Amino acid sequence: MAREPKLRPAAPIGIKDIARELGISIGTVDRALNGKPDISAATRARVLDLAKQLGYTPNLAARYLQSRKPVRISVHLPHRIALFWDALRDGIREAAAPFAPALDVDYRTYPCLGDGDIPLLEQALADGTDGLIIAPGNPSALAPHLREAARRNIPVVCVVTDAPDSPRLLSVSADPFTVGAVAGELLGRFTAGTGQVGFFTGWLATQDHADKLRGFVSSLSASNPGLSLGPIIEAHDDEREAHRRARDVLRAHPQLKGLYVSTVNSMPVLRAAEQEGRLEGLTVVTTDLFPELVDWIRTGRVAATVYQRPLTQGRVALQALYQFLQRRHRMPDSQRVVPYVVMRSNLDLVLERLSVDHRSGDGDRMVARRPEKRPPAAKPRPTTRRRTNP
């Protein structure tokens, strides 16, 4: 354990080792390994065999040094809701940075989920790209193009949403069932007594939203037998509709104990509850995080929000894709991100992490907006320190 001169990994075997062993030239080995023409099937097989047997792994440094074209990854994401998708793009950017300049990511944006992604995908396939990161809004319409990508050996990673019936390398998402289940458990444990809770969603026909509802139901009464699911409201991503329906529902259910707003934009519902003077008696849990919500959490009007961590989703997606492109490493085909439970006590920490990722850009997205007004639960200050245990 003391000296041990850290024995060299015995010079990993390279292309020329294979050539020497087989008595052929390195050019031929190159052709065999990279699936190029101008080589007989027999020698190709021999090379491939020996390469596998010897455990050959290409030296990526040398490869990049030679043909200095970087790996190209196309990222196709919607514009709306900007805050969410921008964070996702940031996560990708952050994860891609260490690999520059061997990796070249280009971002393309289309207006709205499921609307305009197909032409972009066609174009990327035409222009030639090495890998794709997309958010399939309409999996069935996308399917033929994904099959085409698979045929051409272009790996595709799905983020946030999934296209489970199409060929794709893997999908990254905050498991919607768990997101709903966490919201249900929080609401169940936060709310004392008996009664009903309301569930706001976008479209129930949407897979993700339906999963959230199932998760929510599965844990709500398990956590608090006194609670049951009351009204289920589809807001259709429309501010005015959401506000109107929220108001109506609150009036129709004066006994409502809690709300789970699972749509991206929870503000209309929150404002309606406030205007109806119902906030006192309601426990509210929302989804995701945006500037307007920060203050509601800080003041406790929203008890908690379940954050789907777009930044992390982006990072995981890019890393998985790049690892596959470089060394054909294949991860489990469903990477599920653990959602954050964000409450008043950890809000600042979450926001800190969010703003940190903006060294390169605009910088003022979530945090700067609300300076240091409410002292966010006393900053830690140094005291005596001795030893520490996790």
Place this chain on the structure above:
Amino acid sequence: MAREPKLRPAAPIGIKDIARELGISIGTVDRALNGKPDISAATRARVLDLAKQLGYTPNLAARYLQSRKPVRISVHLPHRIALFWDALRDGIREAAAPFAPALDVDYRTYPCLGDGDIPLLEQALADGTDGLIIAPGNPSALAPHLREAARRNIPVVCVVTDAPDSPRLLSVSADPFTVGAVAGELLGRFTAGTGQVGFFTGWLATQDHADKLRGFVSSLSASNPGLSLGPIIEAHDDEREAHRRARDVLRAHPQLKGLYVSTVNSMPVLRAAEQEGRLEGLTVVTTDLFPELVDWIRTGRVAATVYQRPLTQGRVALQALYQFLQRRHRMPDSQRVVPYVVMRSNLDLVLERLSVDHRSGDGDRMVARRPEKRPPAAKPRPTTRRRTNP
């Protein structure tokens, strides 16, 4: 937007561009840039100037290709508590994998936090290492060695614990104040009515534990004015002592409403509560996650646990260190990881992530132990899918 042949980044300038510009040889430029001897101060300055002016960045691929010695990072972590530190090591391993074989991590283990790390550090400095990841158990005793490392330009990253008064590149930790605050908020919101809650810790003299207490206090009554902090128990990381003290405290405080166990090993306290028949009336929040705890959460006997995410801490630490070693990129000197709130509803998802990281090894750490007995809240099954919104 359509054609755009993705203009090449105009061939990043290299060592020979500088040489040509200055009318000297690449060997000299190399000596200047890498601080080697055998070069006059004048030419060195000229080269350094021009390099900065031209924005020269070394081609890492070429560098690695040539002098194929990898970057060496030494990781010094305790053995106990194995589960926690092993997970941390796994996080490092996982993050280091993409950079192999240009990165060579060697792990050294000492028995217990703060006990035996110093000789290891001395040895690593003597053997020559490019960077260090450590968990400073006793910052003041470590200080001179950290200064020595700084003098030799060897960057040091602290994980889990910190040595804020010594020079170090940065520290990664789950902010203990927030960990305590989250526990306090959960306990406050989970517990109805009025009364006292107990706080179990290791040593209050420990910085981290004291911070957790402060965080806990700051959010407990803010979340539930009816609750106040009752007994504070130091268990000194001793199973028997913890069990005995827990029993005594429970008997002395028959009205206790809740418990927060902030020590690594919460089992003695939990078992004492069970034996005393007090579990029904107690809301229990713990810290971190280990196999024995899984069942307690699943059955609801433990309401939630605040998980400090050693895996993520390891990943962040390694990435920060490697980025600094390669390109001198410097991140904020305090990387704070957002702790997970783990409850019954997301327990399986967290465990899934944990077990996934064991492709390479033993594999059966947390998950395999408890197969599929209790159906963990209905797996999602496919239904109709149309479009999706985050």
Place this chain on the structure above:
DNA sequence: GTTCGCTCCGTGAACGTTCACGGCCAGTTT
């Protein structure tokens, strides 16, 4: 004046790949 030593600098060979080029040998066409 030769030898030695020292400082500073240029030279060229690696490192593991990729790729364009050209060569050889079969078989087929003029």
Place this chain on the structure above:
DNA sequence: AAACTGGCCGTGAACGTTCACGGAGCGAAC
């Protein structure tokens, strides 16, 4: 028989660095 074709393969130059070697210049010691 010469010329052409196409399949298969070897050759060698790059890619941007690092590093060992050696040489030019210059002053000091013999």
